[in-house]
Amino acid sequence: MTSLWPRIEPLLAKVQKPARYIGCEDGARTPVHGSGRVAWLLVYPDAYEVGLPNQGLQILYEILNERDDAVAERAYAPWVDLEALMRSHRVPLFSVDTHRPAGDFDLLAFNLSAELVYTNVLNCIDLAGAPVRAPDRGPEHPLVVAGGHCAFNPEPLADFVDVFVIGDGEEVVNEITEVVAEWKASGRTPGSREHVLRELTGVAGVYVPSMYDVAYEGPSLRAITPRYPDVPQRVEKRTVADLAEWPYPKQQLVPLTEVVHDRLNVEIFRGCTRGCRFCQAGMITRPVRERPAEQVRTMVSDGLRRTGYDEVSLTSLSSADFSGIDGVVAGIVNDPVNCGQVSLSLPSLRVDAFTVSVATEIQKVRRTGLTFAPEAGTWRLRQVINKLIREEDLYGAVESAYSQGWRRVKLYFMTGLPTEMDEDTLGIANLARNCVAIGRRYNKGASVTASVGGFVPKPHTPFQWFGQNAVDELQRKVGLLRDDLRRDRAVQLRWHDPKATLAEGIASRGDRRVGAVIEEVWRRGGVFQEWSEHFDLALWEEAMAKHGLSIEWYVTRHRTDDEVLPWDHISAGLHKDFLWQDWQDALAEHGLPDCRWTPCYDCGVCTDYGIEHVVASALPPAGGSQGTGQDLSVGGDVPVTLLPVGGRG
């Protein structure tokens, strides 16, 4: 039996949002499986509506299905209502493309976009009918693979995942397919699993945790060392040098039901060297690789025509930094084929007036909200985190937005940042109030939404040594803001649950011992932990205690420079001494400019990998903020002319 559909369909009448499970998207494939084809099941371990838009998964889906010797299908974590029915009716995890059981595939490949999905990974492995712990699996079970940003600290999932992929996946999935094809051709004989895993350690960018021994000294890590001489000591990330060679997805999936980011998405560049010290994505995806503007235009116009979407998003980590973004935007918006009906969005907008003028152009059709991310409430703290937005940049951007008709501006902040004092926290309230005051000059109903998230230090960033704020400290800071803003009706304060921030902290910088905690939380029913209605901190705290692990040790303590970090054997190309120096610069409140437009400060990525930035323009974008429009010739420090401006207090 290949299709489970006749057994799945009767269950759908009893669940919410049954369209999550039918597939049938435009762009979906119904590949023909066969003994000569390596079968990948690409699993997004969260609900369909969150997972479907994931571009990484869609890119690999197309690349693999283009091969003669591979097929790829997709699966998403079933929501709890269907999961209960699947378990009681003995229906395993299935693909949405041909509704094939997950156990029929050679590889279950997970996308790890966030730490709180880890328990869902275990749940999906279990629903697939495989033992959750890697050593318990035999030749009859699929290989469990995981990639994505969280794979840069693979250790918390090391007991459950056979193979991690570090970095860009476009090339490495082909190399893995070839190794697995031999395993499949050999008939997956008893004992062959160990052999294929050993073979895979020879593929650059692949980390097989079972091939490494971990030594501890009390609570500390002593070393993580390969068990065999041919297994690499350090696994270097993979990097696609030229995005122009990878115009994927060529056929973006168009879902039949509502999903997040329900629009055409075109990736305009990968990597970011703004150097925000809290930002793991910016650190691990260096260098900057722009897609040629002409290719962006083609992907947009072909994509809109094919999908029928009326919205396109030009995605990257800071889209306004794309060389000549204004020209690209004008070209799309004014393209007569789009009949003036297409709206365009740029996620991760920089904070300056130039950005707003671009935003005005793109939102001719429909005005959605305008969001800026100053991240911290004072200039001092923004220097610490290297988000070099002056207050006047923000006010200029906000004034420009309100004057051009926006009524509501959203501001993103973090709290619990290194060196943060109460006056920094309260600076968030001041900025928000000042923005409202500016808005009132143009519109009596002007308002600001300030969203505040608790900061979680991430591996491979300068803040990886920083002790995260405890729950009560984060709650106290949120309380300060609530009290301060109580009477400001025009400022809406929103905050992320500090308890979820703690659980994320456990998984973010955990080592291999944290695996037992993840398993315990899962066994006690803790799935969909990134959904507030399912999140339960008590499960995490009790599991930590049961396995003798200290939250203080893993989350809130400051780490030292001589300590072995659980991810030291995984490399994003960044030298550890560069990161440490950047951490020291942060504590000294020194900003560091963007190396795209200024001399190299040798973080290690370009030099070690023999690659470089691919940018069409050697000049920083107009409008000047975050240090880029300034005279940065004085070197690594941000010039004094950028120092604090009035307006606060």
Place this chain on the structure above:
Amino acid sequence: MGQRFRIRFQKLGKVRWTSHRDVARMWERACRRVQLPLAYTAGFSPRPKMHFGLALPTGAESVAEYLDLDVVDEADVDVDGLPALLSPALPAGVDVTAVAAIDPKAPSLQEDVHSCTWRVAFAPDVELAALVERALASSSLLVERERKGRMSVDDVRPAILALSAEATADGDPELEALLATRPRALRPQELLQALDPDLETTRVRRTHQWIERDGLREEPLAVAPHAVGARAQ
């Protein structure tokens, strides 16, 4: 005023698990794909002018769904070519079976449709004849149902205009029911609840929607039998 086209379409196979709102979005995308110049509402957030009839419950199939589309005045639309143009732009299982230009001042589908015919199929061991007989013989049938968050107990017997025990092409038991849509539409699920709360259907299909013209019952748009082959998955 614009030109208005009435479209009849079917929804069969896996796509039946999509919602009424999902179907509206499918149509918006399909019209943009084939560059049909829809008229848009004015204002801050313009929307295409599309008018759907009575919502089909999620999970039900239909061979009698309707949609009125407003197209800008200037557009030169080949009405006869629309089914062949639109069906490939819609998901598998959604196919256009008839199109006609209508008077933009004609009553909307919501106002005009007064009843629907449904076929409701069951597993082979379900006995329908006695249930049908008892229902038709009773003077009232009470059902507890919800609307806009409020529960109420209603007598649905007056809304059952016709009911008979039939069989599917495969010989499985199947109800054919003509159910009123006014003053409040009786849904197939609610009918089953009235007949026997333990009944579990294997398939619900809307086969007709009915309007009245000059005292005669007719469909908002007739379709020639076997006019279009289904692409349902």
